[in-house]
Amino acid sequence: MKRARIFHRGCDVWAEVVDGDSGLRLPNGQVIAASDAHWLPPVQRGAAVYALGLNYADHNKELGFAPKLATPLVFMKGDNCFVGHDGDTPRPADGNQMHPECELVAVIGKPARNVAEADALGYVSGYTVANDYAIREYLENYYRPNARVKNRDATTPIGPWIVDASHVADPQALRLTTSVNGDVVQDGSTADMILSVAGLVSYLSLVTTLMPGDMILTGTPQGVHFCAAGDTVFCEIEGVGRLVNHLVPA
Template identity: 80%
Template structure:
Protein backbone atom coordinates (compact mmCIF):
# COMPACT_ATOMS: atom_id res chain seq x y z
CA UNK A 1 0.00 0.00 0.00
CA UNK A 2 1.05 3.59 -0.66
CA UNK A 3 -0.04 6.58 1.43
CA UNK A 4 0.23 10.22 0.41
CA UNK A 5 -0.20 13.48 2.31
CA UNK A 6 -2.07 16.16 0.37
CA UNK A 7 -3.81 19.49 0.87
CA UNK A 8 -7.51 19.15 0.03
CA UNK A 9 -10.30 21.66 0.61
CA UNK A 10 -8.37 23.56 3.23
CA UNK A 11 -7.24 20.47 5.11
CA UNK A 12 -4.07 18.43 5.48
CA UNK A 13 -5.12 14.81 4.84
CA UNK A 14 -3.57 11.40 4.25
CA UNK A 15 -4.89 9.44 1.27
CA UNK A 16 -4.41 5.93 -0.08
CA UNK A 17 -2.84 5.71 -3.53
CA UNK A 18 -4.57 3.46 -6.05
CA UNK A 19 -2.69 0.47 -7.42
CA UNK A 20 -2.29 2.21 -10.78
CA UNK A 21 -0.84 5.31 -9.09
CA UNK A 22 -3.42 7.46 -10.89
CA UNK A 23 -5.96 8.03 -8.12
CA UNK A 24 -6.05 8.94 -4.45
CA UNK A 25 -8.70 7.69 -2.05
CA UNK A 26 -9.51 10.28 0.61
CA UNK A 27 -10.59 9.40 4.18
CA UNK A 28 -14.20 10.32 3.26
CA UNK A 29 -14.15 7.72 0.47
CA UNK A 30 -13.94 10.25 -2.36
CA UNK A 31 -11.37 9.63 -5.09
CA UNK A 32 -9.14 12.26 -6.66
CA UNK A 33 -6.90 12.01 -9.73
CA UNK A 34 -3.26 12.28 -8.66
CA UNK A 35 -2.79 14.94 -11.33
CA UNK A 36 -5.17 17.21 -9.41
CA UNK A 37 -3.52 16.73 -6.03
CA UNK A 38 -1.63 19.41 -4.13
CA UNK A 39 1.15 17.26 -2.69
CA UNK A 40 2.55 17.82 0.79
CA UNK A 41 5.73 16.29 2.24
CA UNK A 42 4.80 12.91 3.77
CA UNK A 43 6.56 13.92 6.97
CA UNK A 44 4.94 13.74 10.38
CA UNK A 45 5.19 17.09 12.18
CA UNK A 46 7.51 16.86 15.17
CA UNK A 47 9.21 13.70 13.92
CA UNK A 48 12.98 13.47 14.14
CA UNK A 49 14.65 13.39 10.72
CA UNK A 50 18.18 12.01 10.46
CA UNK A 51 20.28 12.30 7.31
CA UNK A 52 23.44 10.54 6.21
CA UNK A 53 26.38 12.02 4.40
CA UNK A 54 29.01 10.04 2.50
CA UNK A 55 27.12 6.75 2.84
CA UNK A 56 27.78 5.45 -0.69
CA UNK A 57 31.21 4.10 -1.55
CA UNK A 58 31.03 5.22 -5.20
CA UNK A 59 30.04 8.79 -4.28
CA UNK A 60 32.81 8.96 -1.66
CA UNK A 61 35.42 8.02 -4.26
CA UNK A 62 33.90 10.55 -6.66
CA UNK A 63 34.48 13.28 -4.06
CA UNK A 64 38.00 12.11 -3.23
CA UNK A 65 37.26 10.35 0.06
CA UNK A 66 37.98 6.83 1.22
CA UNK A 67 35.14 4.51 0.13
CA UNK A 68 34.09 3.90 3.74
CA UNK A 69 34.15 6.27 6.71
CA UNK A 70 35.17 4.92 10.09
CA UNK A 71 32.03 6.37 11.65
CA UNK A 72 28.82 7.46 9.89
CA UNK A 73 28.24 11.14 9.20
CA UNK A 74 24.80 11.93 10.64
CA UNK A 75 23.04 15.30 10.73
CA UNK A 76 19.49 16.47 11.48
CA UNK A 77 16.92 18.20 9.30
CA UNK A 78 14.05 20.52 10.30
CA UNK A 79 10.45 20.58 9.07
CA UNK A 80 10.77 23.73 6.96
CA UNK A 81 13.38 22.27 4.62
CA UNK A 82 10.86 19.84 3.10
CA UNK A 83 8.65 20.40 0.07
CA UNK A 84 6.22 17.98 -1.57
CA UNK A 85 6.11 16.24 -4.95
CA UNK A 86 5.89 18.67 -7.90
CA UNK A 87 6.86 21.52 -5.58
CA UNK A 88 9.29 24.38 -6.17
CA UNK A 89 12.75 24.71 -4.64
CA UNK A 90 14.47 28.12 -4.54
CA UNK A 91 17.89 28.25 -6.18
CA UNK A 92 19.94 31.14 -4.75
CA UNK A 93 21.47 33.39 -7.40
CA UNK A 94 24.99 32.55 -6.21
CA UNK A 95 24.42 28.79 -5.96
CA UNK A 96 26.20 27.76 -9.15
CA UNK A 97 27.17 24.42 -7.60
CA UNK A 98 23.73 23.25 -6.48
CA UNK A 99 23.09 19.63 -7.33
CA UNK A 100 20.38 17.03 -6.60
CA UNK A 101 20.92 14.00 -4.39
CA UNK A 102 18.46 11.11 -4.76
CA UNK A 103 18.02 9.23 -1.47
CA UNK A 104 16.03 6.31 -0.10
CA UNK A 105 14.20 7.32 3.08
CA UNK A 106 13.23 4.82 5.79
CA UNK A 107 10.27 5.64 8.06
CA UNK A 108 10.19 4.19 11.57
CA UNK A 109 6.99 2.38 12.53
CA UNK A 110 7.58 1.24 16.11
CA UNK A 111 9.88 2.44 18.92
CA UNK A 112 13.46 1.24 18.51
CA UNK A 113 16.08 1.48 21.25
CA UNK A 114 19.24 -0.58 21.25
CA UNK A 115 18.03 -2.89 18.50
CA UNK A 116 20.33 -5.16 16.52
CA UNK A 117 20.86 -4.97 12.78
CA UNK A 118 19.23 -8.40 12.54
CA UNK A 119 15.93 -7.10 13.95
CA UNK A 120 16.15 -3.45 12.87
CA UNK A 121 13.96 -3.74 9.78
CA UNK A 122 11.11 -4.97 11.99
CA UNK A 123 10.90 -1.34 13.17
CA UNK A 124 10.64 0.15 9.65
CA UNK A 125 7.11 0.94 8.49
CA UNK A 126 7.86 2.12 4.98
CA UNK A 127 9.99 4.00 2.49
CA UNK A 128 9.88 7.14 0.39
CA UNK A 129 12.22 9.27 -1.75
CA UNK A 130 14.08 12.47 -0.93
CA UNK A 131 16.11 14.84 -3.09
CA UNK A 132 18.50 16.38 -0.57
CA UNK A 133 19.98 19.20 -2.66
CA UNK A 134 23.56 20.20 -1.87
CA UNK A 135 24.99 23.68 -2.43
CA UNK A 136 28.76 23.38 -2.61
CA UNK A 137 29.44 27.11 -2.25
CA UNK A 138 27.78 27.06 1.18
CA UNK A 139 29.42 23.89 2.49
CA UNK A 140 31.85 24.54 5.34
CA UNK A 141 33.34 21.08 5.03
CA UNK A 142 32.10 17.64 4.04
CA UNK A 143 32.11 16.40 7.63
CA UNK A 144 29.90 19.21 8.94
CA UNK A 145 26.89 19.89 6.69
CA UNK A 146 25.77 23.25 8.02
CA UNK A 147 22.23 24.62 8.20
CA UNK A 148 22.88 26.99 5.28
CA UNK A 149 23.28 23.93 3.05
CA UNK A 150 20.94 21.29 4.44
CA UNK A 151 18.19 23.18 6.26
CA UNK A 152 17.18 25.90 3.81
CA UNK A 153 13.45 26.31 3.26
CA UNK A 154 11.98 23.94 0.64
CA UNK A 155 15.36 22.53 -0.44
CA UNK A 156 14.57 18.89 0.33
CA UNK A 157 11.76 17.58 -1.88
CA UNK A 158 10.30 14.37 -0.42
CA UNK A 159 7.58 11.95 -1.52
CA UNK A 160 5.45 11.51 -3.46
CA UNK A 161 4.15 8.87 -1.06
CA UNK A 162 5.15 6.30 1.54
CA UNK A 163 5.34 2.68 0.38
CA UNK A 164 4.72 0.02 3.03
CA UNK A 165 7.85 -1.89 4.05
CA UNK A 166 6.06 -5.16 3.23
CA UNK A 167 6.07 -4.08 -0.43
CA UNK A 168 9.85 -3.53 -0.43
CA UNK A 169 11.33 -7.01 0.15
CA UNK A 170 14.97 -5.88 0.09
CA UNK A 171 15.82 -2.19 0.61
CA UNK A 172 19.43 -2.98 -0.35
CA UNK A 173 18.55 -4.03 -3.89
CA UNK A 174 16.95 -0.90 -5.35
CA UNK A 175 18.11 1.13 -8.35
CA UNK A 176 18.23 4.92 -7.95
CA UNK A 177 18.42 7.58 -10.65
CA UNK A 178 18.13 11.33 -11.15
CA UNK A 179 17.22 13.10 -14.37
CA UNK A 180 17.47 16.82 -15.03
CA UNK A 181 15.26 17.97 -17.92
CA UNK A 182 15.16 14.34 -19.02
CA UNK A 183 18.96 13.86 -18.96
CA UNK A 184 20.28 11.06 -16.74
CA UNK A 185 22.76 12.66 -14.32
CA UNK A 186 22.87 10.22 -11.39
CA UNK A 187 22.41 6.50 -10.99
CA UNK A 188 23.33 3.81 -8.53
CA UNK A 189 22.04 1.05 -6.29
CA UNK A 190 21.24 0.89 -2.60
CA UNK A 191 23.52 -2.16 -2.60
CA UNK A 192 26.43 0.33 -2.57
CA UNK A 193 25.50 1.85 0.79
CA UNK A 194 28.34 1.82 3.30
CA UNK A 195 25.81 1.26 6.10
CA UNK A 196 22.59 -0.52 5.18
CA UNK A 197 19.15 0.60 6.32
CA UNK A 198 19.28 -2.05 9.06
CA UNK A 199 22.76 -0.92 10.14
CA UNK A 200 21.59 2.71 10.32
CA UNK A 201 18.53 1.90 12.42
CA UNK A 202 20.71 -0.14 14.79
CA UNK A 203 23.37 2.57 14.97
CA UNK A 204 20.95 5.43 15.65
CA UNK A 205 18.96 3.39 18.17
CA UNK A 206 22.13 2.78 20.17
CA UNK A 207 22.12 6.47 21.14
CA UNK A 208 18.45 7.48 21.08
CA UNK A 209 14.99 5.98 20.90
CA UNK A 210 13.66 6.11 17.36
CA UNK A 211 9.92 6.80 17.41
CA UNK A 212 7.10 6.14 14.92
CA UNK A 213 7.25 8.71 12.14
CA UNK A 214 10.97 9.37 12.51
CA UNK A 215 12.82 9.30 9.20
CA UNK A 216 16.29 8.35 8.01
CA UNK A 217 17.65 9.77 4.74
CA UNK A 218 20.22 7.15 3.82
CA UNK A 219 22.65 8.98 1.52
CA UNK A 220 23.15 9.33 -2.22
CA UNK A 221 25.13 7.51 -4.94
CA UNK A 222 27.63 8.99 -7.38
CA UNK A 223 26.70 11.66 -9.90
CA UNK A 224 27.18 15.40 -9.44
CA UNK A 225 25.31 17.68 -11.84
CA UNK A 226 24.91 21.40 -11.22
CA UNK A 227 21.40 22.73 -11.83
CA UNK A 228 19.92 26.05 -12.92
CA UNK A 229 16.67 27.86 -12.21
CA UNK A 230 13.96 26.47 -14.46
CA UNK A 231 15.26 22.90 -14.37
CA UNK A 232 12.93 19.98 -13.75
CA UNK A 233 14.52 17.33 -11.54
CA UNK A 234 13.11 13.80 -11.26
CA UNK A 235 14.45 11.33 -8.70
CA UNK A 236 13.33 7.73 -9.09
CA UNK A 237 13.82 4.67 -6.91
CA UNK A 238 12.84 1.22 -8.08
CA UNK A 239 9.74 -0.05 -6.32
CA UNK A 240 9.09 3.32 -4.64
CA UNK A 241 8.20 5.82 -7.37
CA UNK A 242 9.23 9.09 -8.99
CA UNK A 243 9.67 12.41 -7.19
CA UNK A 244 9.45 15.52 -9.35
CA UNK A 245 10.75 18.97 -8.36
CA UNK A 246 11.28 22.33 -10.06
CA UNK A 247 14.05 24.82 -9.35
CA UNK A 248 13.04 28.47 -9.30
CA UNK A 249 15.12 31.62 -9.10
CA UNK A 250 15.54 33.08 -5.63
Protein backbone atom coordinates in the same frame (compact mmCIF):
# COMPACT_ATOMS: atom_id res chain seq x y z
CA MET B 1 -0.31 0.19 0.38
CA LYS B 2 0.95 3.68 -0.44
CA ARG B 3 0.01 6.71 1.65
CA ALA B 4 0.31 10.32 0.51
CA ARG B 5 -0.12 13.58 2.38
CA ILE B 6 -2.01 16.22 0.40
CA PHE B 7 -3.75 19.57 0.81
CA HIS B 8 -7.42 19.22 -0.11
CA ARG B 9 -10.18 21.79 0.37
CA GLY B 10 -8.30 23.65 3.04
CA CYS B 11 -7.26 20.54 4.96
CA ASP B 12 -4.01 18.64 5.42
CA VAL B 13 -4.98 14.96 4.95
CA TRP B 14 -3.43 11.55 4.40
CA ALA B 15 -4.79 9.65 1.41
CA GLU B 16 -4.41 6.11 0.08
CA VAL B 17 -2.87 5.83 -3.39
CA VAL B 18 -5.16 3.73 -5.64
CA ASP B 19 -5.97 2.88 -9.27
CA GLY B 20 -2.40 2.13 -10.31
CA ASP B 21 -1.16 5.34 -8.66
CA SER B 22 -3.59 7.48 -10.69
CA GLY B 23 -5.99 8.15 -7.84
CA LEU B 24 -6.04 9.13 -4.18
CA ARG B 25 -8.69 7.88 -1.76
CA LEU B 26 -9.49 10.48 0.89
CA PRO B 27 -10.43 9.59 4.49
CA ASN B 28 -14.12 10.05 3.60
CA GLY B 29 -13.85 7.48 0.80
CA GLN B 30 -13.88 9.99 -2.07
CA VAL B 31 -11.34 9.32 -4.83
CA ILE B 32 -9.65 12.22 -6.62
CA ALA B 33 -7.21 12.15 -9.52
CA ALA B 34 -3.58 12.12 -8.43
CA SER B 35 -2.90 14.69 -11.15
CA ASP B 36 -5.22 17.13 -9.33
CA ALA B 37 -3.52 16.75 -5.95
CA HIS B 38 -1.52 19.40 -4.15
CA TRP B 39 1.20 17.19 -2.71
CA LEU B 40 2.64 17.84 0.74
CA PRO B 41 5.78 16.28 2.21
CA PRO B 42 4.79 12.88 3.68
CA VAL B 43 6.52 13.77 6.93
CA GLN B 44 4.69 13.28 10.22
CA ARG B 45 4.41 16.39 12.38
CA GLY B 46 6.96 16.35 15.17
CA ALA B 47 8.94 13.46 13.70
CA ALA B 48 12.72 13.43 13.95
CA VAL B 49 14.50 13.31 10.59
CA TYR B 50 18.05 11.99 10.39
CA ALA B 51 20.18 12.32 7.26
CA LEU B 52 23.38 10.58 6.21
CA GLY B 53 26.33 12.10 4.45
CA LEU B 54 29.00 10.14 2.59
CA ASN B 55 27.18 6.81 2.94
CA TYR B 56 27.87 5.53 -0.59
CA ALA B 57 31.32 4.20 -1.44
CA ASP B 58 31.09 5.27 -5.11
CA HIS B 59 30.10 8.84 -4.17
CA ASN B 60 32.91 9.06 -1.61
CA LYS B 61 35.41 8.00 -4.26
CA GLU B 62 33.96 10.59 -6.65
CA LEU B 63 34.55 13.30 -4.03
CA GLY B 64 38.04 12.09 -3.19
CA PHE B 65 37.25 10.55 0.20
CA ALA B 66 38.11 7.14 1.56
CA PRO B 67 35.39 4.61 0.74
CA LYS B 68 34.33 4.32 4.39
CA LEU B 69 34.22 6.75 7.31
CA ALA B 70 35.24 5.66 10.79
CA THR B 71 31.76 6.57 12.07
CA PRO B 72 28.58 7.51 10.16
CA LEU B 73 28.11 11.19 9.29
CA VAL B 74 24.65 11.98 10.66
CA PHE B 75 22.86 15.34 10.73
CA MET B 76 19.29 16.47 11.45
CA LYS B 77 16.77 18.20 9.21
CA GLY B 78 14.00 20.63 10.21
CA ASP B 79 10.39 20.73 8.96
CA ASN B 80 10.77 23.84 6.80
CA CYS B 81 13.39 22.30 4.53
CA PHE B 82 10.86 19.84 3.06
CA VAL B 83 8.67 20.35 0.01
CA GLY B 84 6.23 17.90 -1.58
CA HIS B 85 6.15 16.13 -4.93
CA ASP B 86 5.87 18.43 -7.96
CA GLY B 87 6.80 21.40 -5.78
CA ASP B 88 9.20 24.29 -6.27
CA THR B 89 12.66 24.67 -4.75
CA PRO B 90 14.37 28.09 -4.71
CA ARG B 91 17.80 28.10 -6.32
CA PRO B 92 19.94 30.95 -4.91
CA ALA B 93 21.44 33.31 -7.48
CA ASP B 94 24.91 32.49 -6.18
CA GLY B 95 24.23 28.74 -5.92
CA ASN B 96 26.01 27.79 -9.14
CA GLN B 97 27.09 24.46 -7.63
CA MET B 98 23.67 23.28 -6.51
CA HIS B 99 23.08 19.62 -7.30
CA PRO B 100 20.39 17.01 -6.61
CA GLU B 101 20.93 13.93 -4.45
CA CYS B 102 18.48 11.03 -4.81
CA GLU B 103 18.03 9.18 -1.51
CA LEU B 104 16.06 6.25 -0.14
CA VAL B 105 14.20 7.24 3.02
CA ALA B 106 13.30 4.69 5.71
CA VAL B 107 10.27 5.43 7.90
CA ILE B 108 10.23 4.04 11.43
CA GLY B 109 7.07 2.16 12.44
CA LYS B 110 7.55 1.39 16.14
CA PRO B 111 9.84 2.50 18.98
CA ALA B 112 13.39 1.28 18.44
CA ARG B 113 16.06 1.32 21.14
CA ASN B 114 19.24 -0.79 21.21
CA VAL B 115 18.07 -2.78 18.20
CA ALA B 116 20.29 -5.49 16.72
CA GLU B 117 21.04 -5.07 13.02
CA ALA B 118 19.56 -8.52 12.32
CA ASP B 119 16.20 -7.31 13.70
CA ALA B 120 16.30 -3.70 12.50
CA LEU B 121 14.20 -3.95 9.33
CA GLY B 122 11.30 -5.11 11.50
CA TYR B 123 11.17 -1.55 12.85
CA VAL B 124 10.80 0.02 9.38
CA SER B 125 7.19 0.57 8.31
CA GLY B 126 7.81 2.08 4.89
CA TYR B 127 9.98 3.92 2.39
CA THR B 128 9.87 7.09 0.35
CA VAL B 129 12.15 9.15 -1.92
CA ALA B 130 14.04 12.34 -1.10
CA ASN B 131 16.11 14.76 -3.15
CA ASP B 132 18.52 16.26 -0.64
CA TYR B 133 19.94 19.17 -2.67
CA ALA B 134 23.44 20.36 -1.80
CA ILE B 135 24.89 23.79 -2.55
CA ARG B 136 28.66 23.44 -2.60
CA GLU B 137 29.40 27.17 -2.36
CA TYR B 138 27.79 27.08 1.10
CA LEU B 139 29.50 23.92 2.34
CA GLU B 140 31.89 24.75 5.17
CA ASN B 141 33.08 21.23 5.87
CA TYR B 142 32.05 17.85 4.43
CA TYR B 143 32.13 16.44 7.94
CA ARG B 144 29.84 19.16 9.30
CA PRO B 145 26.96 19.87 6.90
CA ASN B 146 25.74 23.32 7.88
CA ALA B 147 22.25 24.84 7.88
CA ARG B 148 22.88 26.94 4.75
CA VAL B 149 23.35 23.71 2.80
CA LYS B 150 20.94 21.23 4.35
CA ASN B 151 18.19 23.19 6.11
CA ARG B 152 17.18 25.87 3.65
CA ASP B 153 13.45 26.31 3.08
CA ALA B 154 11.97 23.89 0.53
CA THR B 155 15.34 22.46 -0.53
CA THR B 156 14.58 18.83 0.33
CA PRO B 157 11.79 17.51 -1.90
CA ILE B 158 10.31 14.29 -0.49
CA GLY B 159 7.57 11.91 -1.60
CA PRO B 160 5.36 11.44 -3.48
CA TRP B 161 4.15 8.88 -0.93
CA ILE B 162 5.22 6.30 1.61
CA VAL B 163 5.11 2.71 0.38
CA ASP B 164 4.70 -0.06 2.92
CA ALA B 165 7.91 -1.91 3.76
CA SER B 166 6.19 -5.19 2.86
CA HIS B 167 6.26 -4.09 -0.79
CA VAL B 168 10.05 -3.63 -0.78
CA ALA B 169 11.60 -7.09 -0.70
CA ASP B 170 15.20 -5.93 -0.30
CA PRO B 171 16.02 -2.26 0.41
CA GLN B 172 19.66 -3.00 -0.52
CA ALA B 173 18.81 -4.01 -4.09
CA LEU B 174 17.10 -0.90 -5.47
CA ARG B 175 18.12 1.21 -8.44
CA LEU B 176 18.23 4.98 -7.89
CA THR B 177 18.25 7.45 -10.77
CA THR B 178 18.17 11.21 -11.10
CA SER B 179 17.33 13.01 -14.34
CA VAL B 180 17.55 16.73 -15.05
CA ASN B 181 15.37 17.88 -17.95
CA GLY B 182 15.33 14.28 -19.17
CA ASP B 183 19.09 13.64 -18.97
CA VAL B 184 20.23 10.99 -16.46
CA VAL B 185 22.82 12.43 -14.04
CA GLN B 186 22.74 9.78 -11.29
CA ASP B 187 22.38 6.03 -11.74
CA GLY B 188 23.23 3.94 -8.71
CA SER B 189 22.13 1.15 -6.42
CA THR B 190 21.39 0.92 -2.72
CA ALA B 191 23.76 -2.06 -2.78
CA ASP B 192 26.58 0.52 -2.65
CA MET B 193 25.51 1.93 0.72
CA ILE B 194 28.24 1.69 3.35
CA LEU B 195 25.80 1.28 6.23
CA SER B 196 22.66 -0.54 5.11
CA VAL B 197 19.15 0.51 6.13
CA ALA B 198 19.27 -2.11 8.87
CA GLY B 199 22.71 -0.93 9.94
CA LEU B 200 21.53 2.68 10.15
CA VAL B 201 18.45 1.82 12.20
CA SER B 202 20.59 -0.23 14.57
CA TYR B 203 23.28 2.46 14.86
CA LEU B 204 20.83 5.31 15.52
CA SER B 205 18.85 3.21 18.01
CA LEU B 206 22.02 2.91 20.10
CA VAL B 207 22.18 6.71 20.29
CA THR B 208 18.52 7.60 20.76
CA THR B 209 15.08 6.02 20.77
CA LEU B 210 13.63 6.09 17.26
CA MET B 211 9.89 6.74 17.29
CA PRO B 212 7.07 5.96 14.83
CA GLY B 213 7.16 8.45 11.97
CA ASP B 214 10.86 9.24 12.36
CA MET B 215 12.74 9.17 9.07
CA ILE B 216 16.25 8.29 7.94
CA LEU B 217 17.62 9.73 4.67
CA THR B 218 20.21 7.11 3.79
CA GLY B 219 22.65 8.97 1.51
CA THR B 220 23.18 9.31 -2.23
CA PRO B 221 25.20 7.52 -4.93
CA GLN B 222 27.74 9.11 -7.27
CA GLY B 223 26.79 11.68 -9.89
CA VAL B 224 27.32 15.40 -9.27
CA HIS B 225 25.44 17.63 -11.71
CA PHE B 226 24.99 21.36 -11.17
CA CYS B 227 21.47 22.68 -11.83
CA ALA B 228 19.99 26.01 -12.88
CA ALA B 229 16.73 27.78 -12.18
CA GLY B 230 14.15 26.46 -14.63
CA ASP B 231 15.40 22.87 -14.44
CA THR B 232 13.00 20.03 -13.67
CA VAL B 233 14.53 17.22 -11.60
CA PHE B 234 13.25 13.66 -11.37
CA CYS B 235 14.44 11.29 -8.63
CA GLU B 236 13.24 7.70 -8.92
CA ILE B 237 13.79 4.59 -6.81
CA GLU B 238 12.46 1.34 -8.21
CA GLY B 239 9.57 -0.09 -6.27
CA VAL B 240 9.23 3.09 -4.20
CA GLY B 241 8.35 6.07 -6.37
CA ARG B 242 9.25 8.91 -8.73
CA LEU B 243 9.69 12.35 -7.19
CA VAL B 244 9.46 15.50 -9.34
CA ASN B 245 10.82 18.91 -8.38
CA HIS B 246 11.13 22.29 -10.12
CA LEU B 247 14.00 24.70 -9.49
CA VAL B 248 12.94 28.34 -9.46
CA PRO B 249 14.87 31.58 -8.87
CA ALA B 250 15.20 32.41 -5.16
